[in-house]
Amino acid sequence: MSAVLGVVRGHKGAIFVQSQPRAGTRVQVLFPAGGDLVAPKKASPRGELPQSAPGRSHGVVLVADDEVQVRLLAERALTRAGFQVLSAGDGLEAVKLLNANADRVECAILDLTMPGLDGVKTFQEMRRANPQLKAILASGYDQQELRGRYDGLGFAAFVQKPFEITRLVEKVRQLVVEQVSAPSGSP
Numbered sequence: 733m734s735a736v737l738g739v740v741r742g743h744k745g746a747i748f749v750q751s752q753p754r755a756g757t758r759v760q761v762l763f764p765a766g767g768d769l770v771a772p773k774k775a776s777p778r779g780e781l782p783q784s785a786p787g788r789s790h791g792v793v794l795v796a797d798d799e800v801q802v803r804l805l806a807e808r809a810l811t812r813a814g815f816q817v818l819s820a821g822d823g824l825e826a827v828k829l830l831n832a833n834a835d836r837v838e839c840a841i842l843d844l845t846m847p848g849l850d851g852v853k854t855f856q857e858m859r860r861a862n863p864q865l866k867a868i869l870a871s872g873y874d875q876q877e878l879r880g881r882y883d884g885l886g887f888a889a890f891v892q893k894p895f896e897i898t899r900l901v902e903k904v905r906q907l908v909v910e911q912v913s914a915p916s917g918s919p
Contacts, residue, residue, distance in 0.1 A: 823849025
C-alpha cells in the first residue's frame, strides 16, 4: 500500500480509506483532472523487450528495490537487453553486493524508499566503495516533487515508477556507454 500511496501522491492524487468491522473496507483513489490526453505508445511486436546495443560489451547493473515485482521486471528487462544484473531487496543487501563487486558494477538502480537504508543513504554508502558509481533514483513520487530534495546528491538520472521498460533500459545504456567511453581518470 505504501508503494501505491507513493505513486498516487507523485501524481498529486489522494487515497481515502473507510473501514468498518464486519462491513468491509472502501478504498477511493482520486487523481486531479488531466488536461490534454496523450495517445498511448504502440507496444513493440509481441511485447518484446529492447535488445542490447550492437557492438557494446555488456556491463553489470545492480538493482535494489524492496518490491519484488518491480525488481524482477527490471532484472528481466536489463538481462534481455544484454546486461548482467545483481539484485537486492533492500539497501543493506545492495551495499554488501556492491562491496563484493565494486570493480564490476557500472550502474545501480535504487528505489527511494526501502527498509534499512533508503535509496539516498544506500547510494552514499556505495560511493565509499566506488566513488565513480553512477546511480539512477527510482520512485513513485513525481520527479518535479523530488527535484529540490535530491538534486546535488550525485544521482545520474531519475526514473518514475511504474517505469517504462524501454526508458529504464535506455537510461542504463546511456550511463554505461558514457562511463565506458570516458577517458581514465575522468569524473
